[in-house]
Amino acid sequence: MTPEELLDAYEEMALIRRTEKAAHDLFMSGFVKGTTHLAAGHEAIAVGASAALRPDDYVFATYRGHHHAMARGATPEECLAELMSKATGLCQAKGGSMHLTKASTGMLGSYAIVGAHLPMAAGAAWSAKLRGSGQVAVAFFGDGATNIGAFHEALNLAAVWQLPALFVCENNLYMEYTPIADVTAVPNPAADRAGGYNIPGEVIDGNDVTVVHEAVSRAAERARKGDGPTLIEAQTYRHFGHSRSDPAKYRPAEEVERWLKHDPLDVARARLEAAGVPPETISERDRRAAQVVEAAVTAAKNAPEPDRELAFTDVWADGSATWRT
Amino acid sequence: MTPEELLDAYEEMALIRRTEKAAHDLFMSGFVKGTTHLAAGHEAIAVGASAALRPDDYVFATYRGHHHAMARGATPEECLAELMSKATGLCQAKGGSMHLTKASTGMLGSYAIVGAHLPMAAGAAWSAKLRGSGQVAVAFFGDGATNIGAFHEALNLAAVWQLPALFVCENNLYMEYTPIADVTAVPNPAADRAGGYNIPGEVIDGNDVTVVHEAVSRAAERARKGDGPTLIEAQTYRHFGHSRSDPAKYRPAEEVERWLKHDPLDVARARLEAAGVPPETISERDRRAAQVVEAAVTAAKNAPEPDRELAFTDVWADGSATWRT
Amino acid sequence: MADVITYREAVAEGIAREMRRDSTVVCLGEDIGAAEGVFKTTVGLFAEFGPQRVWDTPISEQAIVGAAMGAAMTGMRPVAEIMFSDFLACCWDYLANEIPKARYMTGGQVTVPLVIRTANGGGLGFGAQHSQAVENWALTVPGLKIAAPSTPADVIGLMASAIRSDDPVVFFEHKALLASSGQRPPDGHLVELGKAAVAREGTDITVVALASTVSVALKAAEQLQGDGISVEVIDLRCLVPLDMRTVLSSVERTSHLLVVEENPYQGGWGGTVVSVVADEGFEMLDAPIKRVAGACVPLPFADALEAEVIPTVDKVTEAVRRLSAY
Amino acid sequence: MADVITYREAVAEGIAREMRRDSTVVCLGEDIGAAEGVFKTTVGLFAEFGPQRVWDTPISEQAIVGAAMGAAMTGMRPVAEIMFSDFLACCWDYLANEIPKARYMTGGQVTVPLVIRTANGGGLGFGAQHSQAVENWALTVPGLKIAAPSTPADVIGLMASAIRSDDPVVFFEHKALLASSGQRPPDGHLVELGKAAVAREGTDITVVALASTVSVALKAAEQLQGDGISVEVIDLRCLVPLDMRTVLSSVERTSHLLVVEENPYQGGWGGTVVSVVADEGFEMLDAPIKRVAGACVPLPFADALEAEVIPTVDKVTEAVRRLSAY
Numbered sequence A, B: 001m002t003p004e005e006l007l008d009a010y011e012e013m014a015l016i017r018r019t020e021k022a023a024h025d026l027f028m029s030g031f032v033k034g035t036t037h038l039a040a041g042h043e044a045i046a047v048g049a050s051a052a053l054r055p056d057d058y059v060f061a062t063y064r065g066h067h068h069a070m071a072r073g074a075t076p077e078e079c080l081a082e083l084m085s086k087a088t089g090l091c092q093a094k095g096g097s098m099h100l101t102k103a104s105t106g107m108l109g110s111y112a113i114v115g116a117h118l119p120m121a122a123g124a125a126w127s128a129k130l131r132g133s134g135q136v137a138v139a140f141f142g143d144g145a146t147n148i149g150a151f152h153e154a155l156n157l158a159a160v161w162q163l164p165a166l167f168v169c170e171n172n173l174y175m176e177y178t179p180i181a182d183v184t185a186v187p188n189p190a191a192d193r194a195g196g197y198n199i200p201g202e203v204i205d206g207n208d209v210t211v212v213h214e215a216v217s218r219a220a221e222r223a224r225k226g227d228g229p230t231l232i233e234a235q236t237y238r239h240f241g242h243s244r245s246d247p248a249k250y251r252p253a254e255e256v257e258r259w260l261k262h263d264p265l266d267v268a269r270a271r272l273e274a275a276g277v278p279p280e281t282i283s284e285r286d287r288r289a290a291q292v293v294e295a296a297v298t299a300a301k302n303a304p305e306p307d308r309e310l311a312f313t314d315v316w317a318d319g320s321a322t323w324r325t
Numbered sequence C, D: 001m002a003d004v005i006t007y008r009e010a011v012a013e014g015i016a017r018e019m020r021r022d023s024t025v026v027c028l029g030e031d032i033g034a035a036e037g038v039f040k041t042t043v044g045l046f047a048e049f050g051p052q053r054v055w056d057t058p059i060s061e062q063a064i065v066g067a068a069m070g071a072a073m074t075g076m077r078p079v080a081e082i083m084f085s086d087f088l089a090c091c092w093d094y095l096a097n098e099i100p101k102a103r104y105m106t107g108g109q110v111t112v113p114l115v116i117r118t119a120n121g122g123g124l125g126f127g128a129q130h131s132q133a134v135e136n137w138a139l140t141v142p143g144l145k146i147a148a149p150s151t152p153a154d155v156i157g158l159m160a161s162a163i164r165s166d167d168p169v170v171f172f173e174h175k176a177l178l179a180s181s182g183q184r185p186p187d188g189h190l191v192e193l194g195k196a197a198v199a200r201e202g203t204d205i206t207v208v209a210l211a212s213t214v215s216v217a218l219k220a221a222e223q224l225q226g227d228g229i230s231v232e233v234i235d236l237r238c239l240v241p242l243d244m245r246t247v248l249s250s251v252e253r254t255s256h257l258l259v260v261e262e263n264p265y266q267g268g269w270g271g272t273v274v275s276v277v278a279d280e281g282f283e284m285l286d287a288p289i290k291r292v293a294g295a296c297v298p299l300p301f302a303d304a305l306e307a308e309v310i311p312t313v314d315k316v317t318e319a320v321r322r323l324s325a326y
């Protein structure tokens, strides 16, 4: 990444971080219903990967997917409005936090059944291959997803069919409240499985946006050349609990501390400073991000409620929900 | 195996072989309805494994499971009667060829959904561990089963919980009509996946009953010591087609020929002869097997049809099928 | 070309016709390529369209249907085969939670134009895990269209509509009908999803049937004719959209309703049909509504036992007689 | 011990009571151990019974339920948790094809005494993949017993019966009821599977409800009392065994039936109840049978939209009024 690119990445990460913080506060104060799974701490994975992809590539994410939606162009306002059940939400308030989707920019959805979207990403990659489009499809998923059947089936299919698919595991050491190490037979839950599918697997620092950018660039190039899928395990940590108001007491204090010191924003800032970018230039970006998010919160709060009739639209492609005559 | 044990194993294999041949003929002549998946060619796996197990160990098999039922004590007559829809069948003609079960000797069923029984075997092993019984549970499955999600989940669970489970793949190179090599990312579909679960995986000659016996003995011992599961990939070949009347034209003639030359009965016979067992002693066993199967065919043919009321029994443990008042 | 075609051939023919007109139609499934399908329902496709359009898969039902979904969201029209409908249970998450919900929960941002074809039903002695009629599973999930043809012409006509549909369609091919034959429909033959057919006109009682139970109902109607009972047989053809208008207008004339369905009574699709009639058609009824459905047991292996638990002509004639004697 | 207990606490208490009396009862599931369950329905179990009785699993629904099955066949009584009932789709093969069929297809050789517990239903704004009421999925499968309690006492009483049952039981714990509270039943409290409760007596109309819809029906009944309409509310408590005797004997007195169910109308369990009544209870009826069911759409996220598509007190009162005006 050039310093300019890195600066943009920094700003995008700052935007995500602040949006997540806003989402957290809005949840705690009752503006957001249901549940949220915040990605604060995971920003470098979404932003680094996105910077390595073409605009027409496909992305599939999990219920912890705000960062991927935003990295692929969803605005904080659209996201927050969705979380707040507003008509201006990304999915018209019909999806919610767990299903952020921005199809117009290739962000084909956030899926809340662990592992389910890996085969979908394989399918999108298959489609790209069939159409000769040169696109790649990326599935982002958690460490916990590596023990579910769909993971295995998707990896094997993608390998056998040599699909232009990237499987990016965001290993944050925990499933909901249980350490992944307690329930997985290998130390690196994703990368250590790559051999079973005869594909490259690597463990990377998921909190360094430049490292993510490089790894995803390499994998995407490999995929576009027709050499098949890659499995990337990006180590990271979540700053909030698993969901809603989980205080994450199950995590040892020193582990939390160690990881908070390795904050993706700090890592990027250090790299920028090392590249000679003046601190005030960076802070300027921070300020801009803060303003955008502040405005987004206000706009989302003021946005209208969804029309009740939306409950009965878009089951079918013709827009209707008619199941009988 | 001692020569005496090997001789018994030989006879058991001969019995299975002849039963399978009888089943084939009975199917072709209309006495067996539905479908059958014959295990001729796979005998050494069932017989070698069974000889290495304790009588109270558990076995779970697939729709291609006649050999496992017989190796665990089901008689040819019970099996053929089941295939012929007779009241004297192993499962009262309610299961059929694909579901042979002999619970009284720990053969806990044949399952016709590929891969489904691997988690069950893990569960039986978990039960043995909880009860401290020293039993092991063995799942036999095909090469094709290694690409289904349940395989992955079962192996990981068994590894994490260090269960006394043995996973024995009968790799006969084909799924139904498609070579496993065409749809699997690694050359050894089972053993090459063992690393992903941090358990031992080995490829063995599944047509040599002494090799199978040794490998299963080692794995069972490991399991009983509390050292967890083992994955064994036993290479073999089926003599008939996949099911029913499949002539298996999709298999190259020279491949078939090569494997027919490596018939498990011939391998055992050669070993017996090398150990100094006189040919006529061996032939005597062949004759005995032939007689048993001949008598079994007659008895099964003459057995009564099942009582129609059996259709409405044993849904529930109380013997009834009542779902409403 | 012969005028007559089997149901089995009609499946392949129906797919081939659409593959010819639309290059985005691609097939995937186990043993569907060179092996031409376990039920020989994809005969000729691999030869005509080659490995870029007809893909053999591993035994990975989740990957098959999940990949079909991903491809459908990105410009293709996949036709995925799940060999036996019982195995839909192995990828049920995709049918229950993913495919039917993607459009709705994204506020209409994506469409999922795919077909999941599967061999359904019993009567062949395949036992408990290979004989179920499971259209009712799919009926529990809003967002899936459900086709279950009873004739070769309908196979072709509904297949065309299913593949052209921008909505996901689960397409049930009945195993017991594969060898049956009928008129080969002309090129371009289309049967709209959600239009029931009156398979036989009658005045005394309406029998609603689907797939395998249509011929059971027709045979029963034939026999009952001798007793002077005139039976109208309605072939629903689809469960979603469900053509209740045709059912209700028939019941308006006959005042008697019997539903004949292969799935078990508990949770069977007949319950949905009956409850619409028991509500909206209550005043039309002159007698109780009856259902001849599968027994609430797993499917037993032996032919004689299987016949005890699935609908038969005898069970239908008996039910009709009881109803008309009411 | 307090006399009052929440539904959530009742789940853990119900399990604990059985674990105390039978050492073969073991629990497994995701985050059920030290974390005490995502819904806090296993609070105290890990502390009391330790890691040999309460097992945390990987995210592997097939392994969880498949292992429970294998353990149940070999002497244990596993209680498996599937966190949200929607995820039953991820292990549906075990519920549809394995667990309910093993006994039958082996000619009675094996029994599968297990409980699959799961948090079911909507009303909490969890969106399309975490809000479904899916008892009707289980109803499509002969061989599963199905419990869905509406009160803390029933949670405990039915849990005891479920765990002691030699048959597999799917146990639906309704998410929207978890915080509700009620009488703590005495030790040894048992509620037999398959016995409906008359939650409120009435004379004009029978309302059949289950789990979350029981309180909806009761609130509606309270309001309707003001209008002089006397509503009898039946809490089915189980779908299998299905207590049609209680339903039919109520309808015999009221001549009017309304079913209130959370699952979608298409394929919903109400269809089965209605079709029994439309057959065996036809002569008792003075009016059409109606169902207030979930709309045939996925569950939308926003509260206001979700309320549009699931049963509410208003929808029930309106339906009752229409019925009694008939």
Ligand SMILES: Cc1ncc(C[n+]2csc(CCOP(=O)(O)OP(=O)(O)O)c2C)c(N)n1
Pocket: A064, A112, A113, A114, A115, A141, A142, A143, A144, A145, A146, A148, A170, A172, A174, A175, A176, A242, D030, D059, D061, D083, D087, D090
């Ligand atoms: C099939 C399935 N099982 C269980 C859950 C419940 N659940 C939601 S998130 C989660 C933990 C996932 O952990 P991981 O994959 O590491 O992702 P993370 O939340 O850490 O990003 C679980 C168990 C689910 N959504 N889907």
Ligand SMILES: Cc1ncc(C[n+]2csc(CCOP(=O)(O)OP(=O)(O)O)c2C)c(N)n1
Pocket: B064, B112, B113, B114, B115, B141, B142, B143, B144, B145, B146, B148, B170, B172, B174, B175, B176, B242, C030, C059, C061, C083, C087, C090
């Ligand atoms: C989940 C599932 N998918 C597909 C099938 C259909 N099917 C039955 S046997 C078979 C091939 C299995 O091959 P393999 O595991 O190698 O066992 P083999 O038959 O060679 O012994 C297939 C695809 C099935 N029974 N279950």
Ligand SMILES: [Mg+2]
Pocket: A142, A143, A144, A170, A171, A172, A173, A174, A175
């Ligand atoms: Mg995680």
Ligand SMILES: [Mg+2]
Pocket: B142, B143, B144, B170, B171, B172, B173, B174, B175
């Ligand atoms: Mg094989």
